[in-house]
Amino acid sequence: MSDCAPEPPLVKRLRSTLAENPPFCSGTLGLHARDFTLLYGKPEDDIAHRINLSGTSAKDVEAVNKLEQACEAATFGRNAEAVLDETYRKAGKMDSDNFFLGFDVDRSRILDVVRAGLLAGGDETKPIRAELYKLNVYGKDAFFKPHKDTPRGTDMFGSLVLVFPTPHEGGALVLRHEGNEWSFDAAQILSATAHYELKRVAYIAFFSDIEHEVLPVTSGHRVTITYNLYWAPPPAVAFPEELSVIYPKHSNFAAVGEALAELLADPTFLPEGGTLGFGLRHAYPFEKRWERKMPNPLDKLRGWLKGSDAALFRALQALSLDPQPWLLCQSDSYCITVMVDHMVRLGYCEEDECYALLNHHGGVRVVEKNSDGTVKPSKGDEDYEAYGPENGKEVGVFWVTEYGKNNTIGSEYTAYGNEPTTAYMYMVVSLLVDIGPAGDRANTQGIAGSKAMQSTKE
Ligand SMILES: O=C(O)CCC(=O)C(=O)O
Ligand SMILES: [Fe+2]
CATH class of the missing domain: 2.60.120.620 (q2cbj1_9rhob like domain)
Structure with missing residues (x-):
């Protein structure tokens, strides 16, 4: 620095702030x-x-x-x-x-x-x-x-x-x-x-x-x-060798990861890649009087997963996969399952909930896939042709664990709890994760899976 060059005042300020x-x-x-x-x-x-x-x-x-x-x-x-x-x-x-x-x-x-x-x-x-x-x-x-x-x-x-x-x-x-x-x-x-x-x-x-x-x-x-x-290192992905867990099995994070890795290594399993679905084992509290301007509760959920749900989430991430939580809604009368990646306020509607989600709330139809990637025909196909949106979004999912039934989205729900509160309701969430083709499971680029169906933030 030359002796005579005046020092810009902002440099001085930054320097003294740093030294403070x-x-x-x-x-x-x-x-x-x-x-x-x-x-x-x-x-x-x-x-x-x-x-x-x-x-x-x-x-x-x-x-x-x-x-x-x-x-x-x-x-x-x-x-x-x-x-x-x-x-x-x-x-x-x-x-x-x-x-x-x-x-x-x-x-x-x-x-x-x-x-x-x-x-x-x-x-x-x-x-x-x-x-x-x-x-x-x-x-x-x-x-x-x-x-x-x-x-x-x-x-x-x-x-x-x-x-x-x-x-x-x-x-x-x-x-x-x-x-x-x-x-x-x-x-x-x-x-x-x-x-x-x-x-x-x-x-x-x-x-x-x-x-x-x-x-x-x-x-x-x-x-x-x-x-x-x-x-401190980030929370351990696997337990140290000297610490053994007998029960519960899911706490053995390494075991969840190994089982997943083995499944994904099988070249006959979804050979072209696709979407895996996991019904979570726990229910999670959601604000009952959710309003559109409130944050999407599914965003926070990642950090709040419990027990085996958390172990599964971390194991998927450890395999360089990107699991996403979704809410699912099922209609027995129309034999259809629809999912949304955000909370929805349905209010009263005469339409079937699933069709209301599909037609007005960015809902995605879920069709079941077999482990070889073929789609299972559903009794609801005809109705969907008739009442579903034109060019509606659809994703094929291979369910590894069954998803929660009887989940109603955005409507009142009574359940037994230890507190007489009506502000929150338990909802069952599913994790969906796209996987790439056999041999390259972390590469999900060409996969028209759940990630491609995500709603642009409303
Ligand atoms: O006792 C102290 O305040 C400092 C001790 C110390 O510098 C040291 O143990 O290295
Ligand atoms: Fe010292």
Whole structure:
């Protein structure tokens, strides 16, 4: 950048906005008595010691002394080596194998705060996880000189430190980044909350590449728990090997996927490709007084599927297929099945519901197919010729599991429930998924299946 070129003000603004956000988030968290209970001991010891990390009595202070003695001298990383150098780091450490703490980081919602405080621009909704790392005791004159935290994986992005209200002074954590400096003095923060009904811990989460240092503790004991923060993988598609599920079978997601993959590998099964139909096993609540301006409830349904329905949906997606929820309506008197991919408000109509859907609401006639792709003739064919729309939409479906019968769309419906509510009704939904020809099932481009029948959004 040349010295004399004036800087455009918007660049300045952007730069200062970017610099405004400190690379950490901190605060305090009120906890219950059992969250402060720490049990510790070495595997070779016969007994575990118990300590209340919120206590301030002489007995509690003595217990913290003992905890300090049970710790090993804390090392730090220099290149690939764990170095013990008390001129650089003077503190006690206990590995996570040797203690149990009542506090449960996942239940505490602290990670939600970390996500909101540290991550932004869409990342605040990304799943993260905290992995318990160590317990540290910083006694009088203990400190940790400036350093960055060693990444323990490419998916590690930060560190979380909890400081307990054990009596102490000093030991502020100082962070430095791009010429800025921030101090997190947990001793001071906690003493300001000492009168609160719930005892509190002070917490700070920061990006691990930020330089930080713990200043010397001047009195008492600064007890901390540290966690490494990672980006969490998306919810597991298959269970880990060591976790076995006996019942229910559908929870064995891998089994659903394998059965599907085998069916699709069969070249005699819908050899030209087509549409598979699955009647879902559960019913889902829909707003009874649905209005056209309200969002389409089928859009949200994908995220709300239950049990085997969810397992099926995920298994289809894992095979690069694109399942879509549809509502089906069946008329016994006209032997016809019609489906819609959105909620419909029918109101009172003299016409048969199925024909009303076909003629006025973008309904699609569903004809059944055999597994070789041929269409099953239906008794309703003649009526359809007579009353159906000209050039009406039609899709052939091979039903893998039967679809829900007696589903009425958009009309009142009484059922037994555990609440006397009339605002919602259960509806049975079907999943339709197009598959490509044998050998290329994920390629559904030339398939005139359910996807091609979707209504353009009204
Ligand atoms: O105790 C603290 O505040 C930070 C400790 C630390 O930097 C570390 O354990 O790496
Ligand atoms: Fe650190």
